[in-house]
Amino acid sequence: MSADQTRILARAAREVLPGQIVNLGIGLPTRLFHYLPAEMEVLVHSENGVLGCRPRAEGEAPDYDMIDSGGTYIATRPGASVFDSATSFAMIRRSRVDLTFMGAFEVDAEGNLANWKIPGQFSPGIGGAMELAQKVRRLVILCSHNDKHGNPKVLEHCRLPLTAPRCVSRIITDKAVMDVTPQGLAVVDIAEGLSVAELREATEAELNIDERQLGRF
Amino acid sequence: MTLLTHKHRTIEAAIAAIPHGASIMVGGFGSPGTPFALIDELLAQGQHDLTLIKNDANEPGIGIGKLIEAGRVTRLVTSHVGLNRRAIDAMNRGELDVTLVPQGLLAEKIRSAGAGHHAFLTDIGQGTEIAAERREIELDGRVWGIEPALYADFALVHAERADRYGNLIYRATASNFNPLMAMAADTVIAQAYRVDEPGRLAPEAIHTPCAFVSQVVRVDPATAEQGRRAHVG
Numbered sequence: 001m002s003a004d005q006t007r008i009l010a011r012a013a014r015e016v017l018p019g020q021i022v023n024l025g026i027g028l029p030t031r032l033f034h035y036l037p038a039e040m041e042v043l044v045h046s047e048n049g050v051l052g053c054r055p056r057a058e059g060e061a062p063d064y065d066m067i068d069s070g071g072t073y074i075a076t077r078p079g080a081s082v083f084d085s086a087t088s089f090a091m092i093r094r095s096r097v098d099l100t101f102m103g104a105f106e107v108d109a110e111g112n113l114a115n116w117k118i119p120g121q122f123s124p125g126i127g128g129a130m131e132l133a134q135k136v137r138r139l140v141i142l143c144s145h146n147d148k149h150g151n152p153k154v155l156e157h158c159r160l161p162l163t164a165p166r167c168v169s170r171i172i173t174d175k176a177v178m179d180v181t182p183q184g185l186a187v188v189d190i191a192e193g194l195s196v197a198e199l200r201e202a203t204e205a206e207l208n209i210d211e212r213q214l215g216r217f
Numbered sequence: 218m219t220l221l222t223h224k225h226r227t228i229e230a231a232i233a234a235i236p237h238g239a240s241i242m243v244g245g246f247g248s249p250g251t252p253f254a255l256i257d258e259l260l261a262q263g264q265h266d267l268t269l270i271k272n273d274a275n276e277p278g279i280g281i282g283k284l285i286e287a288g289r290v291t292r293l294v295t296s297h298v299g300l301n302r303r304a305i306d307a308m309n310r311g312e313l314d315v316t317l318v319p320q321g322l323l324a325e326k327i328r329s330a331g332a333g334h335h336a337f338l339t340d341i342g343q344g345t346e347i348a349a350e351r352r353e354i355e356l357d358g359r360v361w362g363i364e365p366a367l368y369a370d371f372a373l374v375h376a377e378r379a380d381r382y383g384n385l386i387y388r389a390t391a392s393n394f395n396p397l398m399a400m401a402a403d404t405v406i407a408q409a410y411r412v413d414e415p416g417r418l419a420p421e422a423i424h425t426p427c428a429f430v431s432q433v434v435r436v437d438p439a440t441a442e443q444g445r446r447a448h449v450g
Contacts, residue, residue, distance in 0.1 A: 046390075047320065047321075048246040048247070048249075048390050048393055049246070049390050049392055049393050050389075050390050063389060064248070064249065065249045065250075065377075065388050065389035065390060065391040066249070066389045066390050067246075067247055067248070067249055067390055069246075071247045071248075071300065082389050082390060082392060083392065084324075084387075084392045084393060084394070084395070084396045084397060084424075085246065085272070085320070085321075085324040085392075085393045085394050085397065086324045086325060086327075086328040086397050088321075088324075089320065089321030089324050089325065092321060093321065093341070123317070124297050124298050124299035124305055125295060125296050125297030125298055125299060125315075125317040126296065126297065126317065126319050126320070126347075127296050127297040127299070127319075127320050128296070128319070128320040128321060129319075130319040130321075130322075130341060130342055130345065130347065131319060131320070131321035131322075131341055134340075134341060134342075135341075161345065161346050162344065162345045162346075163345070164344070164345065165343075165344035165345070166344075
C-alpha cells in the first residue's frame with residue numbers, strides 16, 4: 001500500500017464514531033477494517049448479509065460460508081447478525097446504516113458521485129453502490145486526488161454516469177479533506193507539506209479555504 | 218405443487234425437469250450459497266438457451282461461470298459481473314445478453330415476486346441513468362419509480378440443512394439471495410448437506426418453510442464445495 005493510501009486511511013479512521021453501524025466499500029475502504037481499534041464498539045455492515053464483521057485474525061481458519069461483499073473471508077464479532085439480501089438492503093434503504101466509505105472515479109462540488117461505469121471501457125455492473133450512496137446517512141469518499149495521468153477527480157460537475165446525485169458528505173484524498181456544503185467544497189484539512197496554491201492547482205472544483213481554520217493531516 | 222411426501226429426489230431427476238430455454242434463479246453471492254452441485258448437473262445434462270438470474274457471475278471456471286463458458290446461457294440478469302473476466306468478455310462480444318440491476322433492486326424485485334406482488338414503488342436510482350426509462354407514478358405528493366417483480370420458471374438454491382418436506386436452513390453469508398429465490402420461482406430445487414426426517418429441525422429455526430420448495434436433493438459437502446476455495450481472500 002502506498003504512503004498516500006496510508007494517509008487517506010489513517011485520516012478516514014477518525015470519521016468512525018463508537019456505536020455506529022458502518023459499511024466499507026470495495027477496494028481501499030475495505031482496508032479501513034485494520035485501522036479501527038478492536039475494542040471500539042462499531043458494527044461493520046457488509047451488504048451480502050452480515051452486520052458485525054471483522055477481519056480474520058492471523059492464522060484464523062477461514063469459514064467458507066462467511067465473506068464480505070468484496071469476497072474476502074471474514075469473521076464476526078460479538079453482537080453480529082447474518083441475514084438475507086432483502087433484509088440487508090432494507091437496512092440500507094431505511095438509513096439504518098450510519099456511515100459508508102466508497103471510492104470514486106469522479107466526485108463534484110454538489111456532492112454528485114460517479115464510481116461505477118466508464119462508457120465503452122468499464123461497466124461490470126453497479127453491485128450495491130447505488131443504494132448505499134443514496135441512502136446511507138453519511139457518505140465519505142476515499143480516493144486519490146488525481147488519476148494516474150494527473151487529471152483531477154474532484155470536479156466542478158461529474159461527467160461520467162452518476163452512482164447517485166447529491167449524496168456525498170465528505171471527500172478524503174491524499175491531498176485534502178473536503179466537505180460538501182451548499183456553498184460548494186470547503187477544505188477542512190490539507191496534507192502535510194502541501195500549499196494551498198498546489199491544492200487548487202490539482203483540483204478542478206472551486207475550493208473554499210479559510211487558512212486560519214485549516215487542519216493538517 | 219409437489220406433495221410433501223414426494224420432494225426428496227436424486228439430483229439427476231430434479232435437474233431433468235428443467236427444459237431448454239428455461240429461466241432459472243441461482244442463489245449465492247460470490248461462492249457462499251451458490252448451489253454448485255445443481256449447476257454441475259445442469260452442465261452435465263446439457264440444457265441450453267437458458268436465462269439465468271444471479272447476483273453475480275461467480276468467477277471464471279466455477280459455478281455459473283461454467284455454464285456461461287459452455288455457451289449455454291443466452292441472458293443473464295445480475296447486479297455485477299466484475300469478478301468474472303470471461304463473462305465480461307462474452308458480454309462485450311455480444312454472446313451474452315446481460316441486464317445489470319442494482320443489487321438491492323434485484324433482491325427486492327425477486328422478493329416482490331415471492332411475496333405475490335407484481336411490482337413495487339421506489340426512489341432508488343432517481344437522478345441516474347438506471348431510472349431514465351422507468352415508468353413513474355405520483356403518490357402522496359412524490360414521484361416514484363415502478364419496479365416490476367422478477368419471476369422465474371426455476372430456482373436453484375443451496376441450504377445447509379433441509380428435511381424431506383423441503384424445510385430449509387441457511388448458514389452465515391450463504392443465505393443472501395437463496396430465501397428470496399426460493400419463494401419467487403415456479404419450481405424450486407434445493408440442495409442441502411443434510412436432508413433429515415421431518416421433526417429433526419426446530420420449527421423456529423426454519424428460514425424457508427417447505428411450502429415454497431418443490432424438490433430437495435442431498436449433496437455431499439466435499440463435491441458441493443467445489444470451487445468455493447477458488448474465492449479470493
